[in-house]
Amino acid sequence: MEPSATTGMDKPAGKKAPLMGVEEAIALVTADASALGVEQVAVALADGRVLAQDLPARRTQPPADMSAMDGYAVRGADIAQTPARLAVIGESAAGRPFAGAVGPNEAVRIFTGAVVPEGADTVVIQENTSRDGEIITTTAPTAALRNVRKKGCDFTAGTPGLMAGRRLTGRDIMLAAAMDHATLPVARRPRVALLQTGDELVLPGQGTGLDSEIVVSNAFGLAALARRAGADVTDLGLVRDDLAAIRAVVAQALSGAFDLVVSSGGASVGDHDLMGPALRAEGVELFVHKIALRPGKPLMFGSKSGVRVLGLPGNPVSSHVCAMVFLVPLLRALQGDSAPGPVTAPARLAVDVPANDVRRDFMRARMDRHADGTVHVTPCASQDSAMLSVLAAADCLLIRPPFAPAAKAGDPCEIIPFDD
Numbered sequence: 001m002e003p004s005a006t007t008g009m010d011k012p013a014g015k016k017a018p019l020m021g022v023e024e025a026i027a028l029v030t031a032d033a034s035a036l037g038v039e040q041v042a043v044a045l046a047d048g049r050v051l052a053q054d055l056p057a058r059r060t061q062p063p064a065d066m067s068a069m070d071g072y073a074v075r076g077a078d079i080a081q082t083p084a085r086l087a088v089i090g091e092s093a094a095g096r097p098f099a100g101a102v103g104p105n106e107a108v109r110i111f112t113g114a115v116v117p118e119g120a121d122t123v124v125i126q127e128n129t130s131r132d133g134e135i136i137t138t139t140a141p142t143a144a145l146r147n148v149r150k151k152g153c154d155f156t157a158g159t160p161g162l163m164a165g166r167r168l169t170g171r172d173i174m175l176a177a178a179m180d181h182a183t184l185p186v187a188r189r190p191r192v193a194l195l196q197t198g199d200e201l202v203l204p205g206q207g208t209g210l211d212s213e214i215v216v217s218n219a220f221g222l223a224a225l226a227r228r229a230g231a232d233v234t235d236l237g238l239v240r241d242d243l244a245a246i247r248a249v250v251a252q253a254l255s256g257a258f259d260l261v262v263s264s265g266g267a268s269v270g271d272h273d274l275m276g277p278a279l280r281a282e283g284v285e286l287f288v289h290k291i292a293l294r295p296g297k298p299l300m301f302g303s304k305s306g307v308r309v310l311g312l313p314g315n316p317v318s319s320h321v322c323a324m325v326f327l328v329p330l331l332r333a334l335q336g337d338s339a340p341g342p343v344t345a346p347a348r349l350a351v352d353v354p355a356n357d358v359r360r361d362f363m364r365a366r367m368d369r370h371a372d373g374t375v376h377v378t379p380c381a382s383q384d385s386a387m388l389s390v391l392a393a394a395d396c397l398l399i400r401p402p403f404a405p406a407a408k409a410g411d412p413c414e415i416i417p418f419d420d
């Protein structure tokens with residue numbers, strides 16, 4: 001990866017570096033990101049995993065012509081006229097096919113999922129027949145070839161049923177199992193090291209009641225997002241605002257046990273913002289620093305020896321929003337996801353919104369689905385980057401592009417829906 005000319009890494013002396021655009025930053029963060037390897041998992045455990053190879057069917061489904069209904073398997077030519085009288089010569093049930101063949105004016109009692117016997121091409125449902133001993137009479141017309149699921153109508157052996165890069169759902173797993181796959185080749189989960197800096201931070205339930213303390217929250221939200229995106233997460237804990245202490249944890253994270261290091265806090269330029277200096281001191285080359293987005297301008301991204309590093313802001317809302325915009329797509333790309341995101345959706349504004357400035361804005365908002373299926377979005381009243389209550393109450397991010405003009409209620413907009 002090479003730094004962009006607009007990253008500001010080599011800015012002329014005395015000049016302020018321009019903020020990097022969000023799209024350029026996303027492109028740099030996900031550049032060259034591809035699946036980290038392939039592993040086999042049991043089909044029952046593959047939910048949410050990304051398929052690493054095309055998956056062909058190992059069998060044909062259905063493997064023979066099958067009945068779609070309970071009734072009688074007949075020749076279509078014999079029931080062209082109603083009523084028709086046919087002799088019942090046997091029975092075909094699921095797993096117990098009839099061994100013979102159906103001849104002229106003959107019928108076989110058949111049940112849903114049973115093999116249609118040789119010679120038959122149509123199933124007359126039992127409601128459209130009357131039976132007297134071993135003779136049935138059709139009581140309503142049935143078109144030839146009806147109520148039969150033809151061999152291979154779902155899929156045939158050797159044809160791809162699922163394609164590489166697909167994040168598997170429960171429906172996909174059903175298909176994979178039906179195609180006779182007991183295990184599936186999936187992308188290896190990215191190994192993520194998570195750390196958070198700040199002298200003010202304490203773990204939940206471990207504070208002393210001092211006003212200067214802040215109960216840590218970022219790490220829990222980031223870990224949840226990363227795991228939901230398919231990562232294995234190791235929390236390296238809280239690190240105090242000390243350059244040597246931060247360097248020691250960063251060096252541990254860069255030792256080769258992890259694919260991605262994610263930090264929260266210390267990403268700005270204040271005297272106590274030491275993550276940038278610590279990363280540089282440990283040999284991390286930073287390609288991204290300071291993004292034209294709100295919330296979350298002080299975001300860093302770089303790498304060392306193939307290990308990627310994403311430095312997120314310390315403000316909890318900023319950290320979470322930046323993780324949705326940058327971390328989740330990166331993790332998806334590292335699993336070979338064919339569409340890593342950020343995944344957006346169209347919507348309409350429910351209220352007027354003012355013009356935007358130079359930064360791309362990701363506003364916490366609420367969705368309301370109207371009877372016509374359109375989604376209308378209302379920004380939350382407060383957009384403070386430290387207010388977790390607002391983030392928890394929101395269910396999407398409303399995207400406002402840089403320099404977007406004022407917009408009216410009903411105007412189209414773009415959102416990133418929350419997936420939880």
